[in-house]
């Protein structure tokens with residue numbers, strides 16, 4: 001089963017991913033935990049370029065680098081893990097391109113879908129959990145987390161975008177969820193981490209049961 005987590009910065013994706021990982025393991029499943037950008041061997045280098053505030057990227061370059069990262073990630077990590085029978089939990093995937101490069105940068109959604117389909121070579125997630133919260137709260141959490149962990153801003157290129165940009169991103173994810181109701185589930189990311197994990201776990205369990213039928 002291939003599960004992706006999406007949503008704006010600071011929504012709680014990494015926290016939820018760790019919680020789901022533990023629950024899957026406790027239930028006896030082998031799990032591959034991964035993320036974009038940066039899930040493959042060359043992805044680390046692409047991630048640095050894509051997220052560094054020092055990178056002055058044309059929008060076209062940014063788009064093609066995210067797609068290159070994804071193509072390699074699917075071929076090297078995701079497809080082999082699924083072939084081994086693992087549950088794959090991925091922090092961001094193709095929907096981030098639809099929303100950030102579509103609603104954020106203004107690329108045509110049909111073009112993005114076509115390019116994404118080339119990058120994923122037909123492999124789309126079974127379930128996508130979209131964590132929704134007001135952009136002000138997501139950015140507040142991300143800043144707080146960076147302070148607590150003494151993180152520098154070497155990955156802050158998107159954090160530096162305006163509130164208007166992040167508001168478009170939130171709306172973009174909600175629109176995308178409405179367009180793909182069979183794959184996407186919107187979760188309220190303002191609830192406590194424990195309640196969010198319980199809701200996400202209930203959702204993936206029912207999806208897995210439905211897949212077995």
Ligand code: Z5A
Nearest residue numbers: 009010011012013014015066096097100141145158192193
């Ligand atoms: N991007 C793109 O443009 N196109 C693409 O195709 C792809 C990506 C794949 C990657 O950033 C950037 O690339 C991303 C989109 C773009 N940029 N933005 N914006 P990233 O991988 O570095 O970071 P991120 O994906 O945006 O997420 P994040 O900042 O790491 O946040 P998170 O994983 O969603 O949240 P978290 O780290 O789990 O939690 C943040 C803090 O909130 C932390 O202190 C937690 O303890 C706290 N937290 C977590 N859950 C809760 C709840 N439920 N309540 C209260 N507090 C909470």
